[in-house]
Amino acid sequence: xxxxxxxxxxxxxxxxxxxxxxxxxxxxxxxxxxxxxxxxxxxxxxxxxxxxxxxxxxxxxxxxxxxxxxxxxxxxxxxxxxxxxxxxxxxxxxxxxxxxxxxxxxxxxxxxxxxxxxxxxxxxxxxxxxxxxxxxxxxxxxxxxxxxxxxxxxxxxxxxxxxxxxxxxxxxxxxxxxxxxxxxxxxxxxxxxxxxxxxxxxxxxxxxxxxxxxxxxxxxxxxxxxxxxxxxxxxxxxxxxxxxxxxxxxxxxxxxxxxxxxxxxxxxxxxxxxxxxxxxxxxxxxxxxxxxxxxxxxxxxxxxxxxxxxxxxxxxxxxxxxxxxxxxxxxxxxxxx
Numbered sequence: 001x002x003x004x005x006x007x008x009x010x011x012x013x014x015x016x017x018x019x020x021x022x023x024x025x026x027x028x029x030x031x032x033x034x035x036x037x038x039x040x041x042x043x044x045x046x047x048x049x050x051x052x053x054x055x056x057x058x059x060x061x062x063x064x065x066x067x068x069x070x071x072x073x074x075x076x077x078x079x080x081x082x083x084x085x086x087x088x089x090x091x092x093x094x095x096x097x098x099x100x101x102x103x104x105x106x107x108x109x110x111x112x113x114x115x116x117x118x119x120x121x122x123x124x125x126x127x128x129x130x131x132x133x134x135x136x137x138x139x140x141x142x143x144x145x146x147x148x149x150x151x152x153x154x155x156x157x158x159x160x161x162x163x164x165x166x167x168x169x170x171x172x173x174x175x176x177x178x179x180x181x182x183x184x185x186x187x188x189x190x191x192x193x194x195x196x197x198x199x200x201x202x203x204x205x206x207x208x209x210x211x212x213x214x215x216x217x218x219x220x221x222x223x224x225x226x227x228x229x230x231x232x233x234x235x236x237x238x239x240x241x242x243x244x245x246x247x248x249x250x251x252x253x254x255x256x257x258x259x260x261x262x263x264x265x266x267x268x269x270x271x272x273x274x275x276x277x278x279x280x281x282x283x284x285x286x287x288x289x290x291x292x293x294x295x296x297x298x299x300x301x302x303x304x305x306x307x308x309x310x311x312x313x314x315x316x317x318x319x320x321x322x323x324x325x326x327x328x329x330x331x332x333x334x335x336x337x
Contacts, residue, residue, distance in 0.1 A: 002065045003029075005053050006269030008094070008262070009046050009071035009080075011122035012036055012147075016049040017265045018056060021065055024266075024273040025104060030056045031262075042071065043079045050087060066090070068272035070097040070264050072125060074141065090272065094118075095127045097267025099134050102231060104270055107255050111228025113137060115216060115252065118233040120261075121147035124212055128219050128227055137223040142215055145208035147236045150174055153204040154196070161194035163187045177201050178238035198241040205242060213249045229253045235261035 002021040007014055013036040017028040034049045036042065046069055057064050067089035071080070076091065084091050098116055102108040108131055116127040123146045127139040143149075155170045163185050165173070173196060176183045183196050220226055230252040232243060237260045247254045257263050 003057050003062050004269055004272045005050065005064050005067040005089075006097075006265045006267070006272055007046055007049050007067065007069040007089070008097075008264035008268060009042050009069060009075060010120050011042070011075065012120065014042070014045040014049040015262060015265050016053050017262065017269055018053045018064075019269055021273055024269045028269075029060075032056075041079060042075050043077070043083050046071075046080065047083060047087065050089065066272045068092050068097075068268040070094045070268045072141070092268055092271050093136075094264050095129055095136055095139070096134055097264050097271055098231070098233060099129055099131070099267070100270045101263050101267035102255065102257075103131075105257070107231070107257060109229045109253070109255065113223075113225050113227045114255070115219070115227040115230045116233060117212070117216070117230050117237070117246070119145065119147070119212075119236040120234040121236075124215070126212070126215050126219055128223050128225070131228075137225060138219050140215060140219060142211070144211050145205075147171075147174075147234075149208065150201070150205060150236065154201065157200065157204060158185050158194060158196075161185075162190075162192050163194045164189065174201065175235075175238070178240070198239065201239065202241045202245060206245070209242070209245050209249055212246075216250050216252075227252060229255045231255040233257075233260050233263050 003018055004021045004024065005016060005018050007016045014034045016032050016034075018030040019026060019028045030053065032049055032052045034045045034052065036045045050067060050069075054064060067087075068091075069080075069084065069089050070092045072094055081091065083089075095116055098118075099108065099114075102114075108114065111131055113128055113130050116125075116129060118125040118127070123141055123143040125139065125141045128137040129135065130137060151167060151170045151174060154174055155165060155167070158165055158170070158173075164187050165185060169185070169188075173183050173185055177196065177198050181198050184193055185196055186193050216230070230246065230250055232246065232254060237243060237246075237256065243254060243256060
């Protein structure tokens, strides 16, 4: 089977999805999230995710025919561009990947424009796009509202209650509140406990949500086009209270995928699946798959030689006046594996 790989890169790391090339809409056969290490780069996370997925494909005795990576424009630097050329993946615009996936799943409303509200760990990116032409009308990024900011506020709230936690535990508490209404936080050193609710988190995020609402209104004033819906993207939008507050504060219909943090990667998969395959340019091929490829080339070459020989013989029997038969050539080019 032929596999395709979609990767989304952000300030906190990279997410990757591996799926069959003829089934990009189906649940992935594998996925991975690579956190960005302290002092590390976005490119480093992307390459680590790609290598992990290539190893997973090799374990299945399959090969990856194409890879697409998407990230925000401000995160796309020379290092990532150079890595794309060297590692053989294509870079795609993140809003385009998001729009493609929303359209593919039927979540994209029948409206002229949509507002993409992408809330991740490092900040909020708000993008207004034309649904018909997939043209970006305007886009803004803010760090006032972010997952990291939520974590800091939550950690401060816990400290006020006498519970000290590290950054990892605080994030787990916040993410747990997306699945349940109440969690209990425990101080590992003192054994002290306190209860957190979704309402507590909503109160901490209230000022940031109002800021994001003004952000959205500013973009609408800038474009002069009222969007038909607000698409919530990024892992932070998993919280039901946050979604309800956004719908009430911004006043637009909400579009939401059950896995909002993977929308960009799934869009990259769709874009990659529609690109012509170039198996010869891919470097990581499982040994048995390589033998299959070589066998296919050998058969192709044999058939090509047979056809060429028949054509040459036919030309030799019936040459045009003043011409001589020209031998046919079969050339297979590409990077060495």
